[in-house]
Amino acid sequence: MLDIPNSIALKCLFCGLELKSDDIKREYKENDMLKCTYCNELNHYGSIYKVAENEAKDIVTQEIQNELNNLFKKR
């Protein structure tokens, strides 16, 4: 079974902590700025989204590799 998370947390580019504002639930546009509740820095939504997207791709790639390894081991 592939263990792929449905959503990846958006993380602050400055302190690396998860952005946990109520605002996160609304739809953002690429050039919107999100304020980090921990360090009060403004994060460019388009940038943090790209980071989260790459992280998701890495996780999926890793999961598929693990799954393939398991399949070949069983033969």
Ligand SMILES: [Zn+2]
């Ligand atoms: Zn921060």
